[in-house]
Amino acid sequence: MSMGGLSCFHAILGNRDAAEGVAARIDELSRSHYVSPGVHAWVAAGRRDVDATLDAVEASADAGEWIGLLFHIYEPFDFVADHPRYRKLRQNLGVDHLSHSRDRN
Numbered sequence: 538m539s540m541g542g543l544s545c546f547h548a549i550l551g552n553r554d555a556a557e558g559v560a561a562r563i564d565e566l567s568r569s570h571y572v573s574p575g576v577h578a579w580v581a582a583g584r585r586d587v588d589a590t591l592d593a594v595e596a597s598a599d600a601g602e603w604i605g606l607l608f609h610i611y612e613p614f615d616f617v618a619d620h621p622r623y624r625k626l627r628q629n630l631g632v633d634h635l636s637h638s639r640d641r642n
Contacts, residue, residue, distance in 0.1 A: 540566075541579030545613050548583030556583055575602050582613045590614070591622045598630055 540563050547556035560580045566572055574596035581589035594608050594617075608614045609627055617623045627633040 539573075539576050539579060541576035545579040545583030548585075549613060556580075573597065573602060574600055575608075578608065579613070582616070585616055587617055587620060590617055591620065591626075594623070595626055598626060 540559055544556045544559035544563065547553075547559060560583075563572060563576060563580060574593045578590055578593035578597055581593050594614070597608075609618070609632060614623075624633065
């Protein structure tokens with residue numbers, strides 16, 4: 538699991554201090570190393586920050602990262618599933634015909 542995912546799941550579980558601690562470490566690392574936009578998407582999803590999540594998911598897709606194709610299958614991203622930017626991104630990536638994580642329950 539990526540550090541972004543760790544931050545996200547800490548946040549989902551209500552461990553905000555731990556989530557923000559991991560996010561701070563990611564920010565620190567990003568000053569001297571490449572950090573994938575996908576990592577930032579997970580952090581933003583944990584914070585339930587719609588704009589930051591969509592910005593990071595779009596940046597991940599623009600960077601050609603395979604993870605940009607898969608965000609629709611992860612439940613932490615369900616909160617943006619109906620957002621027009623997210624639907625357009627899924628359409629542009631050619632994954633709009635695939636089921637979303639919330640459709641499989």
